Amino acid sequence: MSRAFPILVVLLASLALWYAAAIGLNAPWQRDVYGRAGLKDVPFGQFVADTWNQDKPVMPTPHQVAAEVWKATMLVAPNKPRSLLFHAWVTFSATALGFGLGSLLGIGLAILIVHNEAMNRSLMPWIVASQTIPILALAPLIVVIGFNIFTGTLGIPTDPARLMSKAIISAYLSFFPVAVGMVKGLRSPEPIQLDLLHTYNARPWQVFWKLRWPSSVPFLFASLKVGVVASLVGAIVGELPTGAVAGLGARLLAGSYYSQTTQIWAALAVASILAALLVAAVGLVEKLVNRAMGARPA
Amino acid sequence: MSQVQYYLALVAGGVSLIGLGFALAFGSQDQAVPVTIFLGLGTLSLLRLALPLGLWADGALALLGSMALLGGLGAAVPAPAFFWLALVAAWLFAWLFIERLSHVLAPGIVDSAGLGLLIPLVFGLSILAIWEVVTRGAGVPQVILPPPSMIGMRILASAGTLWADFQQTFLKAVLIGYGLGCGLGFAAAILIDRSPFLKAGLLPLSNLVSALPIVGVAPIMVMWFGFGWPSKAAIVVIMTFFPMLVNSVAGLNAASAIERDLMQTYAASSWQTLMKLRLPAAGPFIFNALKINSTLALIGAIVAEFFGTPIVGMGFRISTEVGRMNVDMVWAEIAVAAVAGSVFYAGVTLIERRVTFWHPSVRGA
Numbered sequence: 001m002s003r004a005f006p007i008l009v010v011l012l013a014s015l016a017l018w019y020a021a022a023i024g025l026n027a028p029w030q031r032d033v034y035g036r037a038g039l040k041d042v043p044f045g046q047f048v049a050d051t052w053n054q055d056k057p058v059m060p061t062p063h064q065v066a067a068e069v070w071k072a073t074m075l076v077a078p079n080k081p082r083s084l085l086f087h088a089w090v091t092f093s094a095t096a097l098g099f100g101l102g103s104l105l106g107i108g109l110a111i112l113i114v115h116n117e118a119m120n121r122s123l124m125p126w127i128v129a130s131q132t133i134p135i136l137a138l139a140p141l142i143v144v145i146g147f148n149i150f151t152g153t154l155g156i157p158t159d160p161a162r163l164m165s166k167a168i169i170s171a172y173l174s175f176f177p178v179a180v181g182m183v184k185g186l187r188s189p190e191p192i193q194l195d196l197l198h199t200y201n202a203r204p205w206q207v208f209w210k211l212r213w214p215s216s217v218p219f220l221f222a223s224l225k226v227g228v229v230a231s232l233v234g235a236i237v238g239e240l241p242t243g244a245v246a247g248l249g250a251r252l253l254a255g256s257y258y259s260q261t262t263q264i265w266a267a268l269a270v271a272s273i274l275a276a277l278l279v280a281a282v283g284l285v286e287k288l289v290n291r292a293m294g295a296r297p298a
Numbered sequence: 299m300s301q302v303q304y305y306l307a308l309v310a311g312g313v314s315l316i317g318l319g320f321a322l323a324f325g326s327q328d329q330a331v332p333v334t335i336f337l338g339l340g341t342l343s344l345l346r347l348a349l350p351l352g353l354w355a356d357g358a359l360a361l362l363g364s365m366a367l368l369g370g371l372g373a374a375v376p377a378p379a380f381f382w383l384a385l386v387a388a389w390l391f392a393w394l395f396i397e398r399l400s401h402v403l404a405p406g407i408v409d410s411a412g413l414g415l416l417i418p419l420v421f422g423l424s425i426l427a428i429w430e431v432v433t434r435g436a437g438v439p440q441v442i443l444p445p446p447s448m449i450g451m452r453i454l455a456s457a458g459t460l461w462a463d464f465q466q467t468f469l470k471a472v473l474i475g476y477g478l479g480c481g482l483g484f485a486a487a488i489l490i491d492r493s494p495f496l497k498a499g500l501l502p503l504s505n506l507v508s509a510l511p512i513v514g515v516a517p518i519m520v521m522w523f524g525f526g527w528p529s530k531a532a533i534v535v536i537m538t539f540f541p542m543l544v545n546s547v548a549g550l551n552a553a554s555a556i557e558r559d560l561m562q563t564y565a566a567s568s569w570q571t572l573m574k575l576r577l578p579a580a581g582p583f584i585f586n587a588l589k590i591n592s593t594l595a596l597i598g599a600i601v602a603e604f605f606g607t608p609i610v611g612m613g614f615r616i617s618t619e620v621g622r623m624n625v626d627m628v629w630a631e632i633a634v635a636a637v638a639g640s641v642f643y644a645g646v647t648l649i650e651r652r653v654t655f656w657h658p659s660v661r662g663a
Contacts, residue, residue, distance in 0.1 A: 006499030014503075025522075058522065116302075118397040122421035129640060136513075137600045137613070137635050140620045141628050145442055233511045240604050248514075256517030256605050264517050272510045 018062055019052065025059040026051040060262045068266040081246065084270050090247040091235050092274060094163050098170020099231040103224060105171065106178025113179075114186040114212070115204070127179055139169050139237045166238035166247075173234035174227035181223025185216025214293065221286040228278045236271060248274075303397055307346060307356075310390035314340025317383030324378060332366035333384050340387050353398035356391050357420075363388030364427040371434045385431055392424045444626040449633060452626040459615070460634050467612040468638050470527040471599040475534025480591055482535065483542025484584065488572075491550050501547060508540040516602040530602045530611075537598040538591040545587035549580025582657050585650040592642045596635060 030051050034042055042050075052061045060068075072084040079086060109127075112119045146165030150156045156164070189211050197207050239249025248271050255264035318337040321330060340359060343351060367385055396417050403417075426446050432438065433445040440448065453460065490496040516533050523529035553576045561571045603613025612631050619627040 003498065006495050007502055008499075010496070010499030010503060118393070118400040118417070121400045121403070121417040122396055125418040126422065136597045137616055137632055139601075140604070140617050141625065141632075144620050145625070149442065229511070233513055236511055236514060237601055237604075240601075252514055252517050253605070256520065259521065261518070261521065268514045268518075271514055275510050276506070 015062060018059075022057065022059045022061045023048055023051050026054055026057045029054065029058065056259055057261055060265050064262055065265045065269055068262045069269050072266055073270070084248075084251070084266060087246055087248050087251050087267070088270050088274055090163075091232070091239065091249065091271070094166035094235040094238065094247070095170055095228070095231045095274075095278070097163065098167035098172075098234060099174050099228050101167060102171035102174035102231060103178050103227060106175040106223075106227070107182050107220075109175070109179045110182030110186055111208075113183050124183070127176065130176065136169075136173070136234070136237050138172075139234070139240070142169055142172075143238050166235050169238040170231035170234040173230040177223045177226040177230060178220075181219045181226075182216055185219025185223075186212045188219065189215045217289060217293065221282060221289075224282050224286075225279050228282055229275055232271070232275050232278060300401065303394060303401075306390060306394045306397060307343070310387055310394060311341060311344035311346075313383055313387040313390060314338075315344070317380045317387060320378070320380035320383060324380065330370060330380075333370050333381060336363045336366045337380065337384055337387065340384075340391065343391075353395060353402065356395040356398065360388055360392035360395055360420075360424075363391060364424070364431075367431050367435075368427065371431065381435060385428070385435070389424060389428065392420060396420055441623050441625050444629060448626050449629045452630045453633060456627065456630065460630060462610050463612045463615050463631065464634055464638065466527060466608075466610045467530070467599050467603065468596070471530035471602075471611075472534060472595045474527075475531035475599065476538055476591060476595040478531065479535035479538030479595070480542045480588060483539045483587070484546050486539075487543050487546030487550060491547065497547060501544065504540045504544050508544060512537050512540075513598060513601050516598075517605045520602065520605045525606050525608055527611075530599045530607075533598045533602045534595045537594045541590050541594070542584075542587045545583045545590075546580060549583025550576050552576075552583060553579040581654040582650075585646065585654060588646050589643060589650075592646050593639060596639050596642070600635065 027047075030047065033050075034040075051057070053064070057064070069084065072082065076083040078089075081087075109123065113123055114120070143165045146168055147158075147161050150161035150164055151158055193211055193215075194207065197211055202210070235247070236249040236252070239247035240253055248267050251267040252264055255261070255267060314337045318334070318341050321334040321337055336359070339362065343355070343359060345351075363384060367381070367388060370381065400417055429443075430445045430447060433440075433443055434447075444452075490500055513533075515536060519529045519532045519536075523532050550572075557575055557579075558571065561575050566574070600613040600616070603611045604617050607614040612635055616628050616631050619625070619631075
């Protein structure tokens with residue numbers, strides 16, 4: 001309780017701030033509306049209530065966003081394009097595919113780097129340097145060209161092709177944190193532990209399975225949590241370029257084209273919930289793995 | 299030589315031998331001569347089984363091979379078989395060179411900074427060379443992947459446009475947003491530092507927010523602040539604020555209790571403790587946030603431009619040129635963004651080394 005209380009207070013304060021900001025930001029439009037209707041001396045309470053309940057507000061209020069999310073998830077069949085669950089599923093499938101591919105790639109690279117000095121020296125600086133490059137800028141290029149290659153050259157139907165081209169970006173974004181984290185993790189055993197296995201005459205693959213891999217697990221999950229959010233961002237941005245008709249990113253873009261602010265905020269809210277769920281899922285797997293490996297609860 | 303190197307040398311020599319056979323049998327054009335010479339020398343390297351060959355010889359072979367290949371490009375598309383064998387051989391020689399060099403460097407026998415830098419450099423250059431040779435040798439449509447030389451030409455040819463985009467996106471949106479966001483995050487950290495209540499309430503929420511896909515607020519900011527650079531700067535502010543806040547608060551708690559006790563015995567005021575102990579101790583954390591933010595800022599500004607801009611800016615250029623299939627221009631923008639991002643990051647790192655010179659991670663290097 002003592003830990004939840006400050007969080008609750010700050011949350012309530014930000015909600016209050018949000019409502020206050022909504023009054024300020026929506027006021028000019030509301031005054032226009034009153035002016036056109038010839039209304040004068042509207043009571044302040046009425047004015048505030050009206051700014052909180054506009055159709056296309058500059059700043060939708062939390063209850064409007066919540067209502068929109070509720071309407072678009074619970075009251076619409078989940079297989080219809082008007083349902084946010086449908087869009088969230090499209091984004092999630094690209095995220096999951098890309099995250100899986102990216103994590104495997106990252107782990108593979110890390111294993112290579114740890115076991116081969118030449119790989120370490122030639123790859124590591126580039127992996128670090130590539131962090132500084134705005135990779136998301138490549139997203140439209142990869143999506144459009146990947147889509148054309150998949151449909152044109154390889155003859156894949158459009159829907160899986162779209163999914164795969166988005167998954168490439170997700171994989172690209174999520175493999176960096178995983179690779180860097182796993183290099184750290186696979187190198188985390190102490191020299192004294194490596195020496196012990198050496199005295200047991202362990203083969204390199206035995207050192208790997210019995211010492212390096214288990215001791216890298218905490219690093220793996222820490223970087224997977226970063227990677228899964230990066231994948232989600234990659235999938236959303238991958239849906240922005242022309243051509244994407246489904247997914248939370250496409251929903252954001254459509255909302256911005258048609259000034260449907262509430263729709264944008266609802267898509268954002270769903271994206272945030274999705275991110276939190278993904279991180280929580282990775283955390284859950286981490287707990288299960290730790291228990292299976294015999295870790296004592298901290 | 300270790301086992302890996304032995305097999306590498308064997309395969310590299312073998313591929314050269316097969317390539318030489320192909321070249322002598324089918325190669326007729328004049329441009330094929332340097333490639334043939336390289337293949338012959340590569341075959342000769344098999345003699346190393348009898349007498350040892352220095353690692354620099356492998357490096358020279360790889361260099362010669364790539365020069366010959368780049369010079370022989372364009373004679374025939376798609377290039378003949380021996381050409382591809384020569385590419386594989388040159389790549390194997392480069393790999394062997396890196397493998398041997400890193401083995402020499404590993405125990406620290408010839409360790410000097412120049413040689414350590416050589417390995418990633420060779421790696422990067424071989425990627426560029428393979429890219430160039432494969433795209434031009436196999437006649438890959440430039441819509442799919444333009445060769446690096448074409449991207450370079452495009453950068454030179456459209457320097458004016460690129461500079462205008464760079465000015466709009468980087469000098470205005472990124473730098474201003476970065477400065478504001480980091481400054482505000484830091485100021486907020488100093489402010490809430492005094493209140494344990496606010497810290498307990500804000501920190502978990504800020505951690506949550508920094509894990510969210512904040513790029514998504516881009517359309518909202520574009521709606522609020524218009525199409526110009528202020529809307530992009532606003533996104534950069536939001537994206538950089540939370541990492542800075544979280545890291546600064548963590549950094550301000552980094553000074554140990556014993557050091558704070560020492561300040562207390564000096565009767566230092568809380569302001570003095572902040573300036574002389576806790577801010578310097580927070581340095582590494584703050585610079586960590588500055589480094590994370592330097593990449594986030596660029597990403598935020600570019601992605602925000604996908605949602606609407608005046609007709610200038612890196613994100614705008616990328617999204618429109620993709621639509622017009624001018625892929626070389628897209629790559630040119632990405633190259634500029636990559637250089638800008640790396641230089642920005644390197645600049646922050648340089649300042650970090652100056653400011654937090656006392657930190658073990660800086661002293662050790």
